[in-house]
Amino acid sequence: MSQSIYDVHNVAIYLRKSRGDEDVDLDKHRDELVSMCEKNGWSYVEYAEIGTGDSIEARPKMQELLQDVELEMYDAVLVVHYDRLGRGDKVDQATIEKTFAISDTLIITPQKVYNLNDESDMMLADFQGMIARQEYKSIARRLRQGKARATKMGNWCNGKPPFPYIYDRESKKAVPDPKKLEIYRMMVDWALSGWSSTDIAWELNKLTIPSPRGGLWSPQVVRRLLLDEVHLGHIVVGKKKKIVTTGAIITKPKTEWVVYKNCHQPVKTEIEHNKLQFLFQREKVTPHASRAGKHAFSGIIKCGKCGHTLQIQKRSDRPYDNLKSCTYRDHFGTRCTNVGGNMSQIESAVRAAIEQKKEELEEAIRKGIDLEDRRVLYDLLEKKLAEIKKIENRLSNLTDMRADGEISKEEYVLKKAEYESKLRQCEEDYRVIEKQIDHTEQARNEDMLATVKDVIHVLDHEKDAKALNRAYKSIIHNIIWERDQIDEKPKVTINFL
Template sequence: MIAHNSTTAAFSASARVAMYLRKSRKDLELEAVGGEDTLERHRRVLLELAKHYELTVTRIYEEVVSGDTIEGRPQMRQLLRDVEAGSYDAVLCHDIDRLGRGGMADQGRILDTFKWSHTAIITPDKIYNLDADLDEEAVEFKTLSARYEYRMIKKRLARGREASVREGKFIGNRAPYGYERYKLQGAKGWSLRPVEPAAQVVRDIFRWYLGEDEARIGVSLIVRRLNERGIPGPSGKDWTPTAVRSILANPVYAGFIRSKSRPAVVTMEEGRKVTHRPRSAAPDIYPGLHEPLISEAQARQAATLLANNKSRPGPKQVAMKNPLSGLVICDQCGRAMIRRPYGNGYPDGLLCSYTSCACVSSTLSTVEDAILEGLQQWLVALDLSLDSGAGERQSAAELQSARTALEAAQAEDARLRAQKARAYDLVEQGIYTPEIFTQRMAALGAELETVAAQISALTAEIERLEAAAEAKAALVPNVRRVLELYPRLQEPEEKNALLRSVLSKVIYHKTRRERWSGGSDLSLTLVPIVK
């Protein structure tokens, strides 16, 4: 929980911060014999600290009475209410005792409030980040609040977590596979964002399981496929059926947040209260703030299939025999072209899955060869276009305009920070009263928040544009690799995966047979995976 003074990175310039000032009995005694005013001295020290960290102090709580308990300290009561409401990212105080002197129950209540509202405490010596994932440092927190009322804390934590879930925030410590956690900007709590390539693995698992572009395969075949491709599982080791099943059953991928625990049911047994968490009680599910990886329909379909397959030995798993499976689309009717084995030494055919379609079938190997030939031509054309820079110009212009906008936003950010530094100077010189200072800070804080949102949106846009340009450039070596490897592969499934590494689909056109006058009019349109 304790981060030493280096941890300013934890607070952005738009972090909302309050200050709490209080005199102790000892301070009063010292003042009585001619000491300096304690609150003024502490305010000066903390303002210096806030200036150093570039914090936005939006309110100063000054306790003029010196109560021993929370009840005797009206400003502390107000501060706790505001912290509870999630008003601040951090509170500055001269030392931790200023907050928590008094009974252990009081101290527990204060630390507890800061902890579950994810509010940090900043003192000149240390930053107490009680919300940090509890490992070794949790021990220190425990000694600090040794005798707090544990049950109350758990209850309040649960209440805070429930509220977060209802708002669609992510409350777990570890992001589900395919996502990463990020701190929400300008709000309390966390959400999730997809991380590639894991997010794509999740989409693939659903597509394979639902049989969206080939015969559907079961969990164990999915496990085998992932491991064969050398993709590490969520644990960093090999994939297991449990890992795949828990992905297929997790509503988070369709954009939902699940309250972590099953709801508790309290009953009385032999005069004692007993808490059960019945397995049958489904956890509550709320729409999340995060981007889904799959559709709701896909999630429902997967859940149904999982439920049906629980006791029976999954569907019959047929090994893929068609290297072009799900890849070739008929241009007449838009359906997938399928393999037709003829036997008796005749080569396999490739025909439209719509039996009365106007298109004409081909032998599978003819289409396969034509695709490879098409890729070869593609490679030549791509090499040329990259050399001449044609087609790059438009995306370069977009990228340039996004970068210009980002520079402008960064300049605005610097201007607001400079104004903040100026406000600190003015309050130091006594030109600003603490009231005017905090008002000014609140206004600047709001503007900084807007600019921070702009900067993050523009940064994301630039990353997207750069990735698109990179993907296009990456296509050349990928196509080259496909052409090299393809003739050496045996398994249709491997060949299929290889083609899919560069092709999203192939559009098939043929309306005349080879032996008809004019001959075959077979033509293929290769669609790359880049947008």
């Protein structure tokens, strides 16, 4: 059908650079469509997308264009090919067709004019949309296959590499940038020395070191970088998948990820990575007020009866601060009976335990034996296993309740998703503790002794509460305090990492 029979004056030019297109392709498309406008005397407004996805949701310029078309701002929209408007799912295609049909706006290509209120044009548009979607799926599949082959060869194909890596075009690999690597290693050393992710972020901002995106550092960015397996020399793919029916992107369980090892230069060791996972897991369950390290023992003193973190009361009128009695109440409102005490009792017990640890390590080195107390880690492992079994029982009971008609399908689906999410997290925590046990088995007594000596040096020369708190956290998992009566001697147990 000739475009001359239509009354066209004001048009929109829509340009989209698809995956794999060159910038020059976009310029050619622009020149061709602008030439059409000039030839026909049409005034035009340009809408251009660069590097966008196939769905309308991922294309802001397309969303803007559809809003303007709905307002009947144009007589027609010019595109090089019909599929430039979209290769999305049927819902996207229906949205485009409905918007153009209701507003009575034409779609003009160099080959044809589409009037979506004309039945034959509508059928042709549907057919071309179907072909475009199939073509897009084929291209996407070939790209995924090519990316998988390149990744197996150790090439970096996941966009911009994470800090401190940069992409080397010659080798097609991720390589560490020397200046950024120095900063990253400083972050690792701080974390292994007991610094929290918040402390690290604050210090980097004070040093005016920009974040990977050129702004300020946040604790979340610090944790994500320090826990990223890419820094072990790995490339991880298959973290997410797209649900075809809804278009939703979901994160797959870690057990389903594909990891290619030894692809590029690592910037941390497996032992460092395992300890970082363990330290940040501990930080995750530490109360926010305790993470600030306002006291030398903030966040590491636990109740020996209920396991909750105990609070420290600063006393300016006395030589020592007070450890407050446990305030936790159970589901029946019954308060924990653990009584607090004088912080000097904890300070002396911890110092004695660290000195004893130093002597034990020195003796073990002299005798050539391995020394490592992993009891606390095995206790944690047992508790986590019990938690996993508890969630599995809840899932089983939930299934029975659904089978008996005690809960609706909607409630079952929501609860099931909640329990499965908790189960995946517990299983991941379990693997982290297992790795930390492996780490302690691999750790050399000489390395452990050096760390203990560093802590003793800090205790002898440092007065700042935050610095002392970091030192304690670098070697101590927790301190267990238990006391029944105020006139009784407390039981203090120090559990080392």
